[in-house]
Each structure stands twice: as C-alpha cells, then as structure tokens.
Amino acid sequence: MKFKQFYLGCLAHASYYIGSEDEAVVIDPQRDVQQYLDEAEANGQKIKYVIETHSHADFVSGHLELAKKTGAQIIYGQRAETKFPILKVKDGDELMVGKVKLKFLETPGHTLEAITVLVQDTENPEAPLKMFTGDTLFIGDVGRPDLVGSKGYTAEQMASMLYDSLHQKILTLPDNTEIYPAHGAGSLCGKSLSKETWSTLGEQKRVNYALKPMSKEEFIKLVTSDQLEVPMYFPKSAAKNLEGAAALDELPKPQEFSTEEILSFDGVVLDVRTPGEYGAGHVPKSINIGLGGQFASWAGTLIPIGTPIAIVAETPQQVDEAFTRLARVGHESVKGFILIGNYRAAKANIEQVSVFQANQAVKSGDVQFVDVRRPQEYSLAYAPKTLNIPLHELPRKFDILDPEKPTYVICQSGYRSSIGTSILENAGFKNIRNVVGGTTAWINAGLEVAKN
DSSP: OEEEEEEEGGGTEEEEEEEETTEEEEESOOSOOHHHHHHHHHTTOEEEEEEOSSOOSSSOOOHHHHHHHHOOEEEEETTOOOSSOOEEEOTTOEEEETTEEEEEEEOOSSSTTOEEEEEEETTOTTSOOEEEEETSBOSSSBOOSSSGGGTTSOHHHHHHHHHHHHHHTGGGSOTTOEEEESBOTTOTTSSSOOSOSOEEHHHHHHHOGGGSSOOHHHHHHHHHSSOOOOOTTHHHHHHHHHHOOOOGGGSOOOEEOOHHHHHTOSSEEEEOSOHHHHHHSBOTTOEEOOTTSSHHHHHHHHSOTTOOEEEEESSHHHHHHHHHHHHTTTOOOEEEEEEGGGOOSOOBOOEEEOHHHHHHHHHHSOOEEEEOSOHHHHHHOBOTTEEEOOGGGHHHHGGGSOTTSOEEEEOSSSHHHHHHHHHHHHTTOOSEEEETTHHHHHHHTTOOOBOO
16 A cells, blocks of 8 residues: 655645555645655656545645546545535445445534545555544644534534544544544644544544543533634635636636836735845735645635735745735735846835833833734733734734834744734834744743743
8 A cells, every 4th residue: 555644734624645556635725736746757657546635724725636637536524515426435334445444433523524434455464554634633622513514503512523533433443553644733624633643543542632531421522612813715625626716727817017017006016035045135014824824724814715816926936925825825816927037116014123122121221012923822921012903804903902012023933923013014004023033032032031
C-alpha cells in the first residue's frame, strides 16, 4: 500500500493519498490538486475515488476538479446534499482500491453527513488499521459541534451525536488504530488541537481531554464551552463545497496595476509582505496579511468573500502564491496587483519597535497598548497595561480606542499585530507602532508579565 499525507500549514489542513496496485483514493483534497495528480502519475496509479469526510467549512475543496481530471467518483456520507453527482455511503459500506479495503462509518457530530474511513491493507493483515476521521476526532481534541454543518440543530444536539459517534463507533476500535484527521494545530475547527499530525487511538484515550471517561451530559457541556470565533468565510466555503468549485486555472488572473490604479482601487489593497517590509513603506490604506503566517485563514476572516482585492507584493511569485492561497478559502475576486518596486507615490509606514521600547513607552507616557491575541492566549501571559481586543474583533471595536494617542500593538510573534496596525491605519489612527517579536519576545526578555 502506498500512503502519503499532504499537510498544508497555512490552513492546518491534512489530506491523504492511498494507492494499491494501479488504483488510488484521495481523502479531503485541498483546492489545488496537481500534487495528487503528480503522486498518481509517479506511482503508475489512477485515482478511483475522492472522499470527503464531510463538507468542509474552513477551505474550498478541489474534489470536483480532481474528479473531472481523473474520472474518479466523489464520495460523501449519505446525508450530504450536493449539486453534483456523488456516491453516498452509509454505515458498514465497503469499497476496494486495489488490495486496500475501505470501510465507512457514519460519525455525525461536527456535521450531520460526517463519515470516518477505516483503511485496511489486505496484503498485510497484521498492520494496524488506518482511520481517517476528518473533523470528528482530532489529535488532542474533537470537532466543534457549533459550525455551519450543524444548521438546523443546536450545538448541544450536535455534541450529543458526536458523543455517540465517538463512544459507539470510534472508541470500540483497537488501541493500535492509527488516527489521521483533517486538521492540526491552528485550525478553528477545534479549540485545542495538537501540533502532531497523527496518533493512535490508545494514545488519544490517554491524553485527549474529550475522550476521558465522562457522562454524555458532561461531554456536551465540555465541547460546547469556550469555543473560538467562527470566521465569516466558513458558511461561504461550506456552500461552495456542496456546489462544486471551479478549477483554479479557470479563475481570471489579476492584471498588473499602475500606481494610479492601485491608489484609486475600489476594494481591499492587500499587502502580502512581511511585517518589517510593510512597516518600512507601503501603499497607504493597505491591509498587511503576510504570506509567512496563516495568510489564507486571516484573509478569509477579515475580508468578506466577494470583495475586490488588489495584491501588493515583492515578486511575481508572491502574487501567484497569494492568488492560490486566497482561492483556497473562496476568494475569487483578485482583480490586480502591483510590485512594490514599481510603486511610484508616497508611502505610509508603521514604526517597528522592540519590546524594550514598548515597555519604556508604557511606563513613561500616555499611550495605549493593544494585544490582539485570542482571549485564551492572552490569559496565559500578557504584558501589563495591555487591552485585549482579539484581531477578528478589532475592525468593529477600534472605537473604544483613542485615535489621537500613540498606540502600540502586540500579539504572540508580531504577525497578527502587524495586521492589527494596518486595520488601525485604515481607521484613521496616525501614531501606531508594531511590537516586534510579540509576547514571546517580551517573556524571553524577562519583562514583567501578568496572568489571569
């Protein structure tokens, strides 16, 4: 059996290729599908099935393009309602891919149509089962019961289904069963996902908080509390996945803009460079979401799907990368771009300051200090006198700040705080500083830290 995990760090998304003899299956593909086609060609295999463990909300899938290019059947759980032909599977259904047996379990809870796929290599019957859990069971966590896939049901009703799926189906399997989820740390489809990208069922029984012995009522209360925000692009992505997305090469490519065109652009000007490059000089009123972090997730969270976008980048390669990564979360309205070296007008800048400079300013002056991390992160350790306004809330809460005061912005590393400074600049704040290195640098410098 040929097995490969593809991990996309930008979206903390894992997809999988399984091949046997001259056939293969792809599970939970990302939107750009060439890597799966390349893998099949390298192994002399034909992709027979494309399996979606559920209708994903956090990214747009390439299942339709992959099926059109290979002739593969798209598989969903029997409760899925799509606008394109699919093979629906139910509890206990089995299919063969070469000498590999696929067995399907219906595991609702994160979504109604969710399925878990058990994979057994019949040529190596002593090998552990591989279990592809989608967003039902993560490493260190379980799927959220409160996302768009639960439409028509309360989070508590979905959590009840999730408990049954886990306890009646998944936890009955052998402890050496290998777990391969659709996401890792950084995904908003759970609240405390591990950085590990696979585990065993026995290990998860030992360390996963949601699999500890407890009543259904206790489980429901546990998994419905303290969930993170739901990004506004999630419903759009979920709907797009049930409709079927266009192939990436069918999307119109952005045109190169002049300085005059970028300055008069009616939409969002998105600067994808590093915080330091953005701070040193940028197109006024542009938003900085750097390619070096969770670019696609933040672009989907902060920019409404359908908004016209123009990219500011250092190189043509960065433009291409941004275009692809935006499409992964459903942004298909990139109209143009400009390379910063070709920009010929006055630039705005954001001063980049050290944690020592920020600490001194807070102690000696009338400044405001904003921490844009999520509340759970903030409570663990934060610089004194900071005001916690999570980044996803900043566009609608900056009015609690004084635009005339010097404003310092901090996060964990300096990435999200740079996004925050660009949001404040757009809101009319004139005296803004980004704290380089963030709270990590603050702690490492031995500066005073507060905790909740």
